[in-house]
Amino acid sequence: MADSKWRRNRLLILCYHGISRYDEHVWRPSLYMDPGVLRQRLEILKQGRYNVLRLGEALRRLQTGDLPPRGVAITFDDGGYDFYAAGFPVIKSFGFPVTVYQTTYYSDYQMPVFNLVCSYLLWKGRDRVLHNPKELGLSDPLDLRTERGRMHIVRKLVRDADASNLTGFQKNDLAATLAKSLDISYDEIVSSRIFQLMNSSERAELAAAGVDFQLHTHRHRTPLEERLFRKEIQDNRQSLQKLGETAIHFCYPSGVYRQEFQNWLQMENVVSATTCDSGLASRRSNPFLLPRLVDTSARSAVEFEAWLSGLAPLLTVRKAAPQIIPAAAGRVSQSKDAAQSVLVKDDGRE
Numbered sequence: 001m002a003d004s005k006w007r008r009n010r011l012l013i014l015c016y017h018g019i020s021r022y023d024e025h026v027w028r029p030s031l032y033m034d035p036g037v038l039r040q041r042l043e044i045l046k047q048g049r050y051n052v053l054r055l056g057e058a059l060r061r062l063q064t065g066d067l068p069p070r071g072v073a074i075t076f077d078d079g080g081y082d083f084y085a086a087g088f089p090v091i092k093s094f095g096f097p098v099t100v101y102q103t104t105y106y107s108d109y110q111m112p113v114f115n116l117v118c119s120y121l122l123w124k125g126r127d128r129v130l131h132n133p134k135e136l137g138l139s140d141p142l143d144l145r146t147e148r149g150r151m152h153i154v155r156k157l158v159r160d161a162d163a164s165n166l167t168g169f170q171k172n173d174l175a176a177t178l179a180k181s182l183d184i185s186y187d188e189i190v191s192s193r194i195f196q197l198m199n200s201s202e203r204a205e206l207a208a209a210g211v212d213f214q215l216h217t218h219r220h221r222t223p224l225e226e227r228l229f230r231k232e233i234q235d236n237r238q239s240l241q242k243l244g245e246t247a248i249h250f251c252y253p254s255g256v257y258r259q260e261f262q263n264w265l266q267m268e269n270v271v272s273a274t275t276c277d278s279g280l281a282s283r284r285s286n287p288f289l290l291p292r293l294v295d296t297s298a299r300s301a302v303e304f305e306a307w308l309s310g311l312a313p314l315l316t317v318r319k320a321a322p323q324i325i326p327a328a329a330g331r332v333s334q335s336k337d338a339a340q341s342v343l344v345k346d347d348g349r350e
């Protein structure tokens, strides 16, 4: 199958999110992968003689019908510090090219992404019930003993923070209060760089080592107003400008896309956009709706290989119609894998 003509005319774009440095993969296996699992994946690519290409080259060759056999591209979403510390060292040891879809607004703020750190802190306190959560702005006792209970609390914290229009710094203070109430050192959380993005000097170091940085919006969001959407691309590109070539490839944050985004991306001279919808890209794929394989720890090595070879997509019965929803429908499309994306909520303030 891997040597079939069908597979030769297709590109598998792999999508990864976080690589664990502590116990993140135990906390959320759909989002974080143990570096040992990443190493196994890359070993499978190597042993299977897959041709891992740089994303831009792979997409060009897909269009011209000039892909090498067993073509693969590797992408990482968001550009967390964990990529710098745990992901890239593994990739580098295999010599594979890699693209990071980097969101940039929080890059130079040394604080963790609010919703992720809250969720992680509550999971750390998962044997507890907090009886007096007043300083968190909450009234009912907080039962952290079930996943459902913890999710409910995170949603409430995020919703209340947004409703109160808290700044990033205020949200950080709230997360610190939560940590304190759970007897967890927030200073250690912050200094560990867990749930933080790479800063500009780390990005520069990786760019010099050959990492390809591409667009993922400045604030990890896709506004529905054209001017604001395009500003997200412009600001994101501006922030990545120092790293080398102009970024022209894009990945939809959280895998969410709408029809009008394609025009706006084209107007910003973006040439490709990837989703979190599973599949292999072919010459006939819409370049602004390219499928990827979201790889997580939950996927077995056998299933991973079936995707590489091209067998899995042929066996998969299409469960749903294409995810695109016309603008007139007024709904946002979202794939089931999209929930795995890191959502950096914007606080709406520069």
Ligand SMILES: [Zn+2]
Binding pocket: 077, 078, 216, 220, 252, 253, 254, 341, 342, 343
């Ligand atoms: Zn993302």
